[in-house]
Each structure stands twice: as C-alpha cells, then as structure tokens.
Amino acid sequence: MAFQPGQRITASRLNRLQPRPFRTVATATLTGPQTNVDVPGAALNIVTAAANARYTAVLIADIDLTGASTALASARLSVDGALASEHAVFGAEVATDRGSVAQTYEGVLGAAGAHTLKVVATLAANQMANLYTSLLVTVLEDA
Template identity: 50%
Template sequence: MAFLAGERVTAARLNRLQPKTYRAAATGLLNGPQTAADVPGATVTFTTEAANAVYVVDAWFDYDLSGSTTLLGSGNIHVDGVIQAEYAVFQANVVNDRSSVGHTYRGTLATAGSHTIKLVGSPVANQTINTYSSVTITIYEVV
C-alpha cells in the first residue's frame, strides 16, 4: 500500500497494514467413514475490510487408525463454502498408527465482508480425526 505525498492517512488504511490471525481447534472427533465433513469446532468466521484480501491457512489434521485399512484419508479447507483443491493426506494400515498431517493454503477473498474458513475431513472406515486438529489463518489486507 503506497501513501502519496500530501495524502491524508486514515485509521482504516493503517489498520489494514497489520496482518490479522485467527485460530480454532477441533472440539470433537470426526469418525470415518465421512466425505468432506466439518471437523467439529475447527471453524473461523471473520470480517475483512477490503476486497482481495489474501489468506494463508495452516491446517493440521490429527489422524488415528483404530482398525486396518488400505485406504487414504484426507483433509482440506472450505473457504466461504467452496472446498479447496489441495489435500493433506494420511494412509496407514497398522492398527493404532497415528499421525498429524498438515497443509498450507493461500488464496484471495474477492469481496470485503464476512468470511468463513473451516477444516473438512474425509476419514475412511477405521480412521478418526482427533481433537488435536487445528486451523490457523492469517489475513493480509494491504490495499
């Protein structure tokens, strides 16, 4: 964001210079099989002041295997109701295998106003996404 010589600086423009962070942790289990189901509690709703704000999301899914399977479990994010194309994936076949898998997302929020970003998971049978899952979001509104 450039400020021109002689331009009046407003509090609203200065506020957008500082990135804003939000975080939510899962509050319950997501037991498989599920397809693109909300991870309980891992939802953040926030408001942007300007169009074209950039988001960076650090998403973590804590997968636990309770029985054998050879199938792939996955997790990703919904941004304003639209599932994003990239996935964090988990696959194991030994009972009690467990792993926290993460993924980073980046995108643009085309309009100003209220937005919701949440974790969604697709655990297969014998997989659970645990409460150790979380989402951290950083919003940049430098316009």
Template identity: 45%
Template sequence: MFLAGETITAGRLNRLQPRQYFAQASGTLPASQTSVDIPGVTVTFTTEQPNAIYTAHLAVDFDWNANTNSLSSSRIKVDGTFPINLFSVAQMQTTTDRATNGQNYRGVLGSAGSHTITAVATTDTNIINSYSSLLVVVYEVV
C-alpha cells in the same frame, strides 16, 4: 503504499497489520465420513476491503482404529466452496498408527465482509481426533 503529502486514515493504518485467527477441534470426527466439517475447526472473520489475501495452515490428527489401505484426507472450505484441490492425506497400515498431517493454503477473498474458513475431512477406518487445528492469517488491502 502511501504517497508523500497524502492524508492517512485510521482505517488504512489498521489494515497494515495482518490479523490471525485460530481454531482447535472441539471433538472428534468419526470413521467412514465423506467431506464432513471437523468439529470446531472453523474461523469466521470480517474483511474491510475486497481482495484481501489469506494464508491458512491446517493440521489434522489422523487416528486409526483398523488396518486399511485407503487414504483419509482433509482440506479447507472457504465461504462454502473448495478453492483449491490441495489435500492433507494419510494412509496407515496398522491400528496403532497415528499422525498429525498438515497442509498450507493461500488465496484471495474477492469481496469485503464476513468470511468463513472450515476444515473438512474424509475418513476411512480412522477418526479425526481433537488435536486438529487451523491457523488463518489475513492481509488486508491498504
């Protein structure tokens, strides 16, 4: 918020516009993996102020190689930790099944500086294919 008569700085004006970051998978993630980074689905960015808000949309391409009754899943990791146990999950019964599943996230980045958001997956008999992506939007504190 800007008050009447207040001096406006370029830095504060620049923080008014949300910033978008996008990453697409650079390869596949093999079957039988547990909490492994999806290749290429990582964004790194810098915030100017503490308490910036981020939203993220993760889309993961699950591609089955064998019949299974087990779940495969994906989620985001923020600065090396899992901020919330909110997963994108898939379970397919047939080797020809394939699905691109999504999940949405929202959180606060407590400190200013460099941050990294990474897509992580656990696979059963499926692979995570290269049509996976991550879109992050950051809203700075003005």
C-alpha cells in the same frame, strides 16, 4: 493500494495493513466413514473491511486409526464453501497408527465482509480426525 504523497492517512487504513492471525482447534472427533464433512469446531469466521484481502493458512490434521484400514484419510481447507484442491493426506494400515499431517494454502477473499474458513475431512471406516486438528489463518488487507 499505495499511499500517495501528501495523502491523509487514517487509522482504519493503517489497521488493515497489519497481519491478523486467527486460530481454531477441533472441539470433537470426526469418525469415518465421511466424505468432505466439517471437522467439529475447526472453523473460523473472519470479517474483512476491504475487498481482495489475502490469506495464508496452515492446516494440521490429527488422524487416528481405530482399526485396520488401507484407505487414505485426508483433510483440506474450505473457503466460503469452496474446497481447496490440496489435501493433507494420511495413509497407514495398522490399527494403532496415528499421525499429524499438514498442508498450506494461500488465496484471496474477493469481497469485503464475512468469510468462513474451515477444515473438512474425508475418512474411511476405522479412521477419525482427532481433537488436535487445527487451522491457523493470517489475513492481510491492503490499505
């Protein structure tokens, strides 16, 4: 919402115009096989003051193989329980393979109030999401 000429501007409206960054890192590994399971500690609880706050997110998934595997490992963002369609995907075959894969997201948090953004992973046997898995979210609310 734009400010109108002569309108009184409050601190709370100005504060909502500032981008607010939030960051979290996994607190434990998640070992496969798993399908769309929360990565421990890789969750953010964010409270917005206004409806339709916009967010951008960067997800980095640190995937490690504990044995040979030809299956793809993936991680993606969950926003208030809804899974994003874009995945950060890792594919390898050798037991010693490891990589950090990324994906970016943007969207709108429709209602004002509490929201949960988290990393969920799908892993085959011999795959795990490591402690270096992280999520960075920036929220911008309109005044």
